[in-house]
Amino acid sequence: MGTESAAVNFSELVNKNKRTLARLQDSPRLLLHRRDGEDLVLTTAARAEQDQTVVSAATRMLVAMARREPGSMELLLDILPDAFPWVRFLPEPDVHAFAVELVDTMRAADSVGNSASVAQLLIAWQHTAEVYSDPELLAAPTRDHSEDYGPVPDPRDVA
Structure with missing residues (x-):
């Protein structure tokens, strides 16, 4: 299991949600870059x-x-x-x-x-x-x- 956060564009979560969410298995957090707003961090409830x-x-x-x-x-x-x-x-x-x-x-x-x-x-x-x-x-x-x-x-x- 990796220790660094993965990063993707927010649109990837919207368009390819299953594949994008699967990345949380390899990374504790997923950094979501947004074009029109502040970046977000996605993690599991258990990790939070x-x-x-x-x-x-x-x-x-x-x-x-x-x-x-x-x-x-x-x-x-x-x-x-x-x-x-x-x-x-x-x-x-x-x-x-x-x-x-x-x-x-x-x-x-x-x-x-x-x-x-x-x-x-x-x-x-x-x-x-x-x-x-x-x-x-x-x-x-x-x-x-x-x-x-x-x-x-x-x-x-x-x-």
């Missing part, structure tokens, strides 16, 4: 459940480790740069804040079975690190801006 079980188990272990004793959080802080090299750009207090927020968000996301909030958290912290990595970007928010463009409209009100 296995993936969720693994993620949930890893999350529960990480949360338990981080909360067990004070030294555990230090270990987590020590390994973060290996998992997320960009944390090296964050100030030390922010690395700790990231670690705490990551553990808490992973626990909450696992409880509802939806990891979107974890992905968003990682993206937001990585962007923060990118700002710290670039002196010009870091200086921009603190620069004196003599022009005031007025209040920012609520994005929900913009059509």
Whole structure:
């Protein structure tokens, strides 16, 4: 059994569905390229459940480790740069804040079975690190801006 995802055009699934679906026997996932939309990933329900079980188990272990004793959080802080090299750009207090927020968000996301909030958290912290990595970007928010463009409209009100 292969470990890499196979890729086909979405039209292949529509036009040759049995042959296309048979490819799931050789690959855990099937990447469906779409011309008019975001690509899709097709997998079996059993595989999706296995993936969720693994993620949930890893999350529960990480949360338990981080909360067990004070030294555990230090270990987590020590390994973060290996998992997320960009944390090296964050100030030390922010690395700790990231670690705490990551553990808490992973626990909450696992409880509802939806990891979107974890992905968003990682993206937001990585962007923060990118700002710290670039002196010009870091200086921009603190620069004196003599022009005031007025209040920012609520994005929900913009059509």
